[in-house]
Each structure stands twice: as structure tokens, then as C-alpha cells.
Amino acid sequence: MEQNKKAIKGGEFLIKETDPRDVFIPEDFDEEQRMIADTCSDFIKQEIEPNLERIEKQEEGLSSSLMEKAGELGILGVSVPEEYMGFGKNFVTSMLTSEVIGGAHSFAVSISAHTGIGTLPILYYGNAEQREKYVPKLATGEWKAAYCLTEPSSGSDANSAKTKAKLSDDGKHYIINGQKMWITNAGFADVFTVFAKIDDDENLTAFIIEKEFGGITLNPEEKKLGIKGSSTRQVFFNDCKVPVENLLGERQGGFKIALNILNIGRIKLAGSAIGGCKKIITSAVNYANERNQFGRPISKYGAIKHKLGEQAIKVFASESAIYRCSQNIDDAIQAYVDAGVDKQKATLDGISQFAAEAAILKVHGSEVLDFVVDEGVQIYGGMGYSAEAPMEAAYRDARINRIFEGTNEINRMLTVDMLLKKAMKGELDLMGPAQEVAKELMSIPDFGAGSDDIFEQAHETVKKFKKAILMVAGSAAQKLMMQLSKEQEILMNIADMAIETYVAESILLRVEKLSLSNDKAAIQNEIDMMNVYIYDAADKINKAGKDAINSFVEGDELRIMQMGLKRFTKQQAFNVKDARRNIADKLIAENKYCY
Numbered sequence: 161m162e163q164n165k166k167a168i169k170g171g172e173f174l175i176k177e178t179d180p181r182d183v184f185i186p187e188d189f190d191e192e193q194r195m196i197a198d199t200c201s202d203f204i205k206q207e208i209e210p211n212l213e214r215i216e217k218q219e220e221g222l223s224s225s226l227m228e229k230a231g232e233l234g235i236l237g238v239s240v241p242e243e244y245m246g247f248g249k250n251f252v253t254s255m256l257t258s259e260v261i262g263g264a265h266s267f268a269v270s271i272s273a274h275t276g277i278g279t280l281p282i283l284y285y286g287n288a289e290q291r292e293k294y295v296p297k298l299a300t301g302e303w304k305a306a307y308c309l310t311e312p313s314s315g316s317d318a319n320s321a322k323t324k325a326k327l328s329d330d331g332k333h334y335i336i337n338g339q340k341m342w343i344t345n346a347g348f349a350d351v352f353t354v355f356a357k358i359d360d361d362e363n364l365t366a367f368i369i370e371k372e373f374g375g376i377t378l379n380p381e382e383k384k385l386g387i388k389g390s391s392t393r394q395v396f397f398n399d400c401k402v403p404v405e406n407l408l409g410e411r412q413g414g415f416k417i418a419l420n421i422l423n424i425g426r427i428k429l430a431g432s433a434i435g436g437c438k439k440i441i442t443s444a445v446n447y448a449n450e451r452n453q454f455g456r457p458i459s460k461y462g463a464i465k466h467k468l469g470e471q472a473i474k475v476f477a478s479e480s481a482i483y484r485c486s487q488n489i490d491d492a493i494q495a496y497v498d499a500g501v502d503k504q505k506a507t508l509d510g511i512s513q514f515a516a517e518a519a520i521l522k523v524h525g526s527e528v529l530d531f532v533v534d535e536g537v538q539i540y541g542g543m544g545y546s547a548e549a550p551m552e553a554a555y556r557d558a559r560i561n562r563i564f565e566g567t568n569e570i571n572r573m574l575t576v577d578m579l580l581k582k583a584m585k586g587e588l589d590l591m592g593p594a595q596e597v598a599k600e601l602m603s604i605p606d607f608g609a610g611s612d613d614i615f616e617q618a619h620e621t622v623k624k625f626k627k628a629i630l631m632v633a634g635s636a637a638q639k640l641m642m643q644l645s646k647e648q649e650i651l652m653n654i655a656d657m658a659i660e661t662y663v664a665e666s667i668l669l670r671v672e673k674l675s676l677s678n679d680k681a682a683i684q685n686e687i688d689m690m691n692v693y694i695y696d697a698a699d700k701i702n703k704a705g706k707d708a709i710n711s712f713v714e715g716d717e718l719r720i721m722q723m724g725l726k727r728f729t730k731q732q733a734f735n736v737k738d739a740r741r742n743i744a745d746k747l748i749a750e751n752k753y754c755y
Contacts, residue, residue: 197259279305442753
């Protein structure tokens, strides 16, 4: 089994079967992991929730002191090695921390930026001296971190940044000049990871800049739609003198640093989004149980049960995919370490191996959060629109997640681009399986009786979803070739097919693993969630596939592919209404998110 786990590479979900025993599911958390989660949860209850209004008003010094308290509890150093004052925990544990902290309202953004894009570039790319100087102070919260990449003229196109670095005449400093915007934690950060181009270099270089170096000025706090408690400012560098030893990584290696750190940020954002979702569902259930209309609680009505059930299904599915991928990353890191690779490099390589999945999860998690908060507002009705109730702020805060860490449109296109690049490099055999599917289209379909086992049926369905992707992506790559990169709508269609397939398979593997140690009656709600998710995914995959092939295929070939798509996304009749009601009834009985 261990061998199988280590053999799974990024993108291989499209062409390989996964044994449910090889995936990590949230039900597998051990006692220590649950204690770390409880520490994070207690911190939110004791330090964040009583001070929400003060945080939202950005009271001077408050976020900084809260960050220090988080540091004292070890929350900022979960994934930092022990020699740098951290806990040295694995990726799955750091993901659990991200998930729970996702319920910390806008302060979640401050912590995520500090522990992720603020700390990790130095931890993973710093030399021994840089790591020893900065990482312990960041892990304990003594120093707070920010990350300066975006500029007024460079957002998604990060490498077009105009901030400049020039070596001083005595060769001891780089003089930095430029402007950065949308910088999280800028108002109280002590350390900035800053990206600039040295002289006329084509690519960015990264620098570690301390506030005390001077030459740094800040604009006032940005007025934002949501996450108002998070410090966001423009940062100006005016002849900022940075010691040459503070160049981070290699000259012109900054763009690579930015991309790799974003891979981590994407999957962590998905975890935070799911943490936020669980909190919102609990609030929505509480309200639905308390609010009476027509003589009974609104939680008794089918329309409300539909909403609660659908919220839970999407969250459970997204969570299943997040922890599946987190374990894959841990296994990949361990395989690199076993092969003699340095731990820091092994971590980066393990994460970048699953860059396509990280992009998938970022899109899915952020869109599930938006769905959950939108339905949360609706369940609250008129009170959902009031600033006195919790949904109004949650609704505004959620919206940034589809823009953070690369917009969801960019991430969709990256998903397909990264998978195709792996195929072209020979790291992922997509063409062989795609050709097999093309042959299958010309054969007579198998109308034989299927299995009666629900898991075997579900595996068959997911296998067909993969064939649908291979059919559409294979045909698009063959027909459009170099033009495919310009056909953004088609890329996004293929990405949507891949997203739904990855998440559908993940919820299937989680529930199947649960079935190995529980009888089916005990996990009927989870089986219902799996069945509803896969049932809905079939229609989404069919629609995305149709939209794609209709835009680049014609004539008989189009007719054959349309028939193939119909075959690959065909579903058996299933009572989704009763399934959603069963899922909602458990939420209502327990008065909280309970899955």
C-alpha cells in the first residue's frame, strides 16, 4: 500500500485508480492533531470573537498583539521546523490549522498571510543565516510578515512588475525603488518579502526587507468591500537600502519563488474557506431552528432543508478533496526526503508536484464558500441583510477568495495548462488514455448490467467522467494545438470538468473508506452526500463538455463526441430530495455542522 501511495503523482487522478485505504480523510485525525485544532478554536472564541468590532475598526496595535498571542500558543509555527521555534508538523496538520483559523473572520486573513506568504519564502528559500535570523521571530509572532508582489500595473501578470533594485557603488546594498499595492499586514509588518528587478533583468528577484531599513512609506488603509479588519495598504520604497545578504534565493529567481509560494497559498486558502463554511452553516442551522414562521421553526420546511443539505454536501466534498491532496503532498515530500533531498526543497517539490490540484481546490473551495454564505443570507431572510446579524459580514468577507492567490479564471486556465505541460514533458501519460477513449467512441457501447454495489457504481461513474475529460481535452489539444492557450473559454470548460471529477472522486473515496470500518446504516448520510454530489457533477460535466466541443468540432465528429459525452455522463434515477432532507435533518437535530 505504501508503494502505491508514493507512486501517485500530481495529475494522475485523471488516469489512475486510487485505493480508498490510501487516502487521508478528516475522520483519521489523531489526538495530537485534534488538540492543535482545539487550541486554534479556543483562540478564536477567547481572543477574536469578543474583539470582532475592535478588529473590524482596526484599532491601533490590536492585530499586532493578537498575532503575538497566536505566536505564544504555537499557532504561527505549526509547519515551521522545531529548530526555528516551530512544531515541525506535516502538511495535513498545517492544513487542519488553516481550516480552523478560517473561522476567525477577517483576522484569518492576517494570520494566513503571516504564516503563508509572509514566512514560507524565507523558510523555503532563505539560506541558513536568513532562516536563523528571521524564521524563529516569525514563528513566535515577535515579528510580523508581509509579502509585496502586486503593483498597480501588474496583478495576474506578476513578472511585469516595475519595482527596481540597483547595487550601491560600494557593493554593500541594493537600493530599492517602487510601489506595491494590496499588501496584507502592511500596517504592522516588521519584515517584507519584496519582489523587484535588478537593473534590466528580465525576471524578478526577491529580497527580505526590514521596516527598520528605512525608505519605506505606507498609504492609509484601503477601504474594502470585506475583510475590513485585515490591514491592506500600498507600500512605497524610496531609496530603501537593503544589505546584499538579504537577497532571497537566486538573482532572477523571484518569479519561481512567487509561483511556488502561491501553490501553497492556493490549497491553504481552500482549507480556510471550508473552515469558514462550517461556521456559517452552524449559524444558519441555529437561526433556522430558532426562527418561527406559520407556527413552527423554519428548519421544518423543505425549502430550508434543501439549502442546509446542499451547503453540507458541498463542504463535505470540498473537505474530502483538500485532505486527500494534503496527504498526497505529505507522501510526495517524504518520497523526496527518502531519496536524499533536503527537507526544505523536498517540501517545495512535493507541493509543486500537486500544483494543478492546488489550483482546482482553490477554485472549488472559494466557490463553495460563496455559495454557503449566499444561502446563509437567504436562510436568515431579512436579518441576513442586516449588519446586526453575522451573515452580512460573512457575505462581504467571502468575496475576496475568488480573487486572492490568482483569480479563479487564472486558476482554471492554469489547471489545464499544468496538466498538458506535464503530458508534454512525459511526466503524465494523457495521450495514451485519450487515444483509448477515442477508440471507444467508435465501438458499440456496453449495455451490460452494472454492479449492485453503490461504491462500484460510483467508481464506474467517476471513471466515465475521466473519459469525458480525456475525450474533450485530447481533441482540443490535437485540433487547436498552439491556439488552445488562446481559447480561454474552452480551457475553463475543461477545468470545470476536471474540478468536478476530482472532487466527486474524493468524496467517493472518503465515504468508501468510512464504509470499511462502519456498516452502511451508520454512514447513510455520508452515502447520501456522495450520491447527490456525483449526481449533480454529471450534469455540470456534461454542460461544460458540450460547451467546449460545440465551439471547436463540427459535422459527424461533433455528433459522435456528443453521443460519447452523453454516454459518459449518464446517471441512474436518484431521489435527491429525500437524500438532502436526511442530511439536513441531522444538522437540524444537532443544531450545528456535524459532518
